[in-house]
Amino acid sequence: MDTSKFIKSFLIIILITSCSEVSDIDKFNSIVDEQWNKVIFDNPVYASSMGDLSRNQEWGDSSLRKIFQDHEYEKEMLIELESVNPKSFSEDDLTNYRLFVKQVSESVEMQQYKLYLLPFSHRGGIQLIHDTTSVLPFRSIDHYIDWIERLKKVPDLITNEIAMASQGIENNVMPPKILMERVKEQIKLQANTTAYKSPFFKHFAEMDSRLFSEDEIKEIQDQALEVISRDIIPAYKNLLKFFEKEYLPNCRISIGISDIPNGKAYYEFTARRFTTTDLTPEEIHQIGLKEVKIIRDEMDDVIESVSWKGTFKGFLNDLRTNPKFYFDNPDDLFKEYLATSKRLDPELVNLFKVLPSIPYGIKPIPEESAPDTTTAYYQRPAADGSRAGYYYVNLYRPEVRPKYEIEVLSVHEAVPGHHLQIALAMELDLPNFRKYGGFTAFVEGWGLYSESLGYDMGLYKDPYSKFGQLTYDMWRAIRLVVDTGMHYMDWSRQDAINYFLDNSAKTQQDIINEVDRYINWPGQALAYKIGQLKILELKNRSKEKLGDLYDVKDFHHEVLKRGAIPLYMLEENIDAWIEDTLNL
Incomplete structure (x- = not known):
C-alpha cells in the first residue's frame, strides 16, 4: 500500500463526515487515527521497534515519489483540519487539535526547502x-x-x-x-x-x-x-x-545552511520550529552571549574555590590534559557510569510525585559510530514494554571522557532527565502522535533543566564535578552562539571550535564532534537552552507567586503531566495552575 491509497482512504473519511451528522471531535479523531496508521505503515522499522511486527521484513519507502505523495496528503489533511470547529472541544481535545495542526502545518511548510535532497549524515543513515x-x-x-x-x-x-x-x-x-x-x-x-x-x-x-x-x-x-x-x-x-x-x-x-538555495529563510523557520518561539536567529545569538557571560562568572567562582593560580584558559587546559580526570580504559569508565546511575534512582522520590514504571539500562555506543558521535544519548523504551529505555555512553578514547562530566551527563540522559520524562509520557492517556512524538524545546529543555536538579540529589559535591555541571550548562549556551553564528552569520567551522575552546572545558574531540553535529542539524541545538530557560523562568515565577504554597513535586508534576508540548503552551498551563492554586 502506498500513500495514494491512504489519500483515497482519507478522502473517504472526508466524504463520510461531510455527508453525515458526525461531530467535530469524531471527525478530528478520525483524521488523527488515520494519520497514525499511516505513520506505522510507512515506517516498518519504527513499527517493529514499537512492537508491531506486521511488516518486520520491510523498510520504508524513501523515494522522491513517496515524498511528493506525502506532501499532497498532508496538504489535503490540513484543509480538512481547518474545516473542523474546535469550539466545543474539551481542554485536552483542544490541546490535541492545536498540536496536531501545528505538526502538519510545519511539515507542509518545510517541503519548500527541499531538505529531503540531503540524504546523508555522519550521525546516521x-x-x-x-x-x-x-x-x-x-x-x-x-x-x-x-x-x-x-x-x-x-x-x-x-x-x-x-x-x-x-x-x-x-x-x-x-x-x-x-x-x-x-x-x-x-x-x-x-x-x-x-x-x-x-x-x-x-x-x-x-x-x-x-x-x-x-x-x-x-x-x-x-x-x-x-x-x-x-x-x-x-x-x-x-x-x-x-x-x-x-x-x-x-x-x-561552506558549512552554513544559509548557503543552500533559500537557506537563510530555512534557518529562520527551523529556529522557530525547534524552539517553539518567535525568536529570530539574532535574538537567540544575543541570549547565548548573555548566558555565556553569566555561566563564566560562576565558573570563575569554582576556579577560585580550588585555589587555582593560573589563567582560565590554563585551568581548562589542565582539565583537558591532566590524567587524574580520566580513566585509562573503557571498562572502568563504563563501571563509573553504572555506579552513578545507581546513586540517582533513590533520590527521585524527593522531587517527583509520579515515577515511570518501566526501567532503563546503560549500554556502550556501538564502536562503528562511536568515533563520530556525541558523548551519550538516550533510546526510548519499546511501546509494548518488550525493551527498556537505554542510556548509551561513548567509551571511544576514554582518555578524552572526563570523570567530572559523568554525574551531569547521567542526570540529563537517564533520570530525572530523558528517561523519566519520556517514559512517563509513554504512560499517559494521550493520542499516539503525542505519546511517541514531542517537541525538542520541551524534551531537551527538560533534560538540561534536570541537570540543575543534581544539586537537590546530592551530586556535584566535588568542585570539579560542579565545574562539570557548569561546563554542560555552558556547552548549551555556547550552542546558541555557534549554531546561529555558523548558519546565519557566516562563522567558519574553526570560529565555532575556537569559541568553544575559549569558553568550555569540553575536550577537543568532543568539541569537534559537537560542532560537526550542529553543522549537520541546523537549529536543533538551539532548543536545549531556550527550553531550560523557560522552565527555570516558570519555576521562579511559581515560587514567587505561590510562596508557602509552592511544592517542587507539584511543579514538576504540572510540567510533565501533559507530555511534551511547545513552550508557549507550557507557560499557559503553569500560569493557569498558579491561578488555580491561589484560588483554592
Whole structure:
C-alpha cells in the first residue's frame, strides 16, 4: 500500500463526515487515527521497534515519489483540519487539535526547502543501518529470519539514496564536504570488508546460545553471511563509487545552511520550529552571549574555590590534559557510569510525585559510530514494554571522557532527565502522535533543566564535578552562539571550535564532534537552552507567586503531566495552575 491509497482512504473519511451528522471531535479523531496508521505503515522499522511486527521484513519507502505523495496528503489533511470547529472541544481535545495542526502545518511548510535532497549524515543513515538491530526484537529464530529478509532489500535502499543524492546535485542542495568525508569513511567500513568482518554480521555473531541451539545459530549465520556477501557488500561498493566519483566532488566547501538555495529563510523557520518561539536567529545569538557571560562568572567562582593560580584558559587546559580526570580504559569508565546511575534512582522520590514504571539500562555506543558521535544519548523504551529505555555512553578514547562530566551527563540522559520524562509520557492517556512524538524545546529543555536538579540529589559535591555541571550548562549556551553564528552569520567551522575552546572545558574531540553535529542539524541545538530557560523562568515565577504554597513535586508534576508540548503552551498551563492554586 502506498500513500495514494491512504489519500483515497482519507478522502473517504472526508466524504463520510461531510455527508453525515458526525461531530467535530469524531471527525478530528478520525483524521488523527488515520494519520497514525499511516505513520506505522510507512515506517516498518519504527513499527517493529514499537512492537508491531506486521511488516518486520520491510523498510520504508524513501523515494522522491513517496515524498511528493506525502506532501499532497498532508496538504489535503490540513484543509480538512481547518474545516473542523474546535469550539466545543474539551481542554485536552483542544490541546490535541492545536498540536496536531501545528505538526502538519510545519511539515507542509518545510517541503519548500527541499531538505529531503540531503540524504546523508555522519550521525546516521544508510551507511549505519546495521545499528537498526538495537531497536528490533530478536527473541526468536523468526525475528532473525525477518532481519535477513530486510537485509536482502538494502540494495534497493541504497539505489533510492543515490537517486535522491543525484537530485541534490542537480538542484544544488548539497551538504558540507567536511561532513561527507566522515560519511565516506563510514561507507568504506561497509564496502571494504568481508562478510565475517562486516558490521552487519556482528549481531549474528553474538546470537545467544541460551536461547538458540548450535544448529539454529549456524543455519542463521550461514544465511546471513550469504546475504551480506552477495547483496550488501556489493551494494555498498556501488555507493562508495558514486560517493567518491560524483557526490563528494560536488559538495560545498561552506558549512552554513544559509548557503543552500533559500537557506537563510530555512534557518529562520527551523529556529522557530525547534524552539517553539518567535525568536529570530539574532535574538537567540544575543541570549547565548548573555548566558555565556553569566555561566563564566560562576565558573570563575569554582576556579577560585580550588585555589587555582593560573589563567582560565590554563585551568581548562589542565582539565583537558591532566590524567587524574580520566580513566585509562573503557571498562572502568563504563563501571563509573553504572555506579552513578545507581546513586540517582533513590533520590527521585524527593522531587517527583509520579515515577515511570518501566526501567532503563546503560549500554556502550556501538564502536562503528562511536568515533563520530556525541558523548551519550538516550533510546526510548519499546511501546509494548518488550525493551527498556537505554542510556548509551561513548567509551571511544576514554582518555578524552572526563570523570567530572559523568554525574551531569547521567542526570540529563537517564533520570530525572530523558528517561523519566519520556517514559512517563509513554504512560499517559494521550493520542499516539503525542505519546511517541514531542517537541525538542520541551524534551531537551527538560533534560538540561534536570541537570540543575543534581544539586537537590546530592551530586556535584566535588568542585570539579560542579565545574562539570557548569561546563554542560555552558556547552548549551555556547550552542546558541555557534549554531546561529555558523548558519546565519557566516562563522567558519574553526570560529565555532575556537569559541568553544575559549569558553568550555569540553575536550577537543568532543568539541569537534559537537560542532560537526550542529553543522549537520541546523537549529536543533538551539532548543536545549531556550527550553531550560523557560522552565527555570516558570519555576521562579511559581515560587514567587505561590510562596508557602509552592511544592517542587507539584511543579514538576504540572510540567510533565501533559507530555511534551511547545513552550508557549507550557507557560499557559503553569500560569493557569498558579491561578488555580491561589484560588483554592
